Amino acid sequence: MSYSRLTWSIEPKVVGVKDGVGPCYLDKEFYERNPWYTQIFLPVIPAEDWWKPRANMPDYGQALLQIPMEKEACHTDFIDFGGFQHGYIINNRLRELLEGAHLPRHRYLPASFVQGDNEITGYWWLCYDLETGKDRVDFAKSEFAPSRFSSGKHFSISSYSDYMQIIEGTGEAVQATKLCFNSSFDQELDIWGTQFLSGVKGYISDKLLRNFERHNITGYATRRLQCSLLFT
Template sequence: MHKKITVSSEPKIIGVKNGIMQVELDRKNLLNQDGSHNKFYKYFGSFPYWANQNNKIDFNISVINAKPLKKAKMTDLLAYGPYIMAFKWLISEKFYNILQDFNIGEHTLYEVNIENCEEKYFFLKLKTILRDEFVFNRNVLTVLEKNSFVDYTFLNKIEYDDFILNNPLSEYKHIALKQELEKYDIIYTQGAGDYFSERLIKTFNENGLTGLSIYNNRSIEFV
């Protein structure tokens, strides 16, 4: 089984009260001298990224620098900003070493140099499972209507696509993916959040790693 996860927003765990990020990327990593977005940000951070995620990179990636916010704790799963679409979080070297015993599929690491931090941190790039790859007739979306949440299911893909287009604030309460994806211990999805296998979550906690938060009211199945 897999569970939906995110980076913890608890101040006692992450050290800051903004609930958004613990470190801030140096803007020079993202911008050209004239203030326009550079190739790094255009490739990894812009909206078409998902459609282009299998394209080869035609530019060099220099050192990525970041600075911790005041009072921020350096957890093993780390929230950062400004957000870049391809990278869900920063992960510690300790966490990555643990991942060597798990199936995360093809992936790429990009080291991030965090000021005054001895631990190494990385962006972890994995393939994102696109909405079109979901088993649409097994999905359940929920949306707030008149102060209460209403769940929706779908008979066909046209109905499903139309609902998503007209309800941008809806959330996936349950998603279904193809059976072949169940073997992966980390799953990135487009719009439905990210999932760790229970085995990975158990190992994460047993090794004293920090920064993980679990959604117990969201579910995933493989069919």
């Protein structure tokens, strides 16, 4: 299976906005309305295992209430935007399409927007388990970029334990430039993402992408991969 990075469209004729960061944003009022989201993604004092809820969001996610939407934004099938750290927001039409796709363990949670004086409903937050690499990545065969914070230091990473020790010791998630997956990785997945490794919350398969195109799904775009994906 071949994959592309799944993200939001920056085409003003499609999404209605011109700044390139997407049709929505998160502000103080959003965080106040959704305190559970703040606790997971913006904790004042991170817990020792702060990353676990992000990797297993179907167990921790709740409804997303009144996400601020730009007044000019269009109500597309697919919605994503800068600063939105997990999953995607989809309407009923796209949810019906995804019911036939092969996804990781996931949930569809209610999502709504506030656009001017109007509340926009009929959307769902698609959240899913992220790949941590613990059981399905061959770290010894993978490649990683130099540290961004330790004067370009190259860390020696040959196992999941090595990788997590760097995160726990330095707070830095070293980015992979090549990820080698072992035979336990499900290569039939149509959407999936990584917890840290590649820094990509969502990949889309070529098969599902063609289905998006056939059904004229609006609001999404794809980007080329900056991290090579190799499957055995």
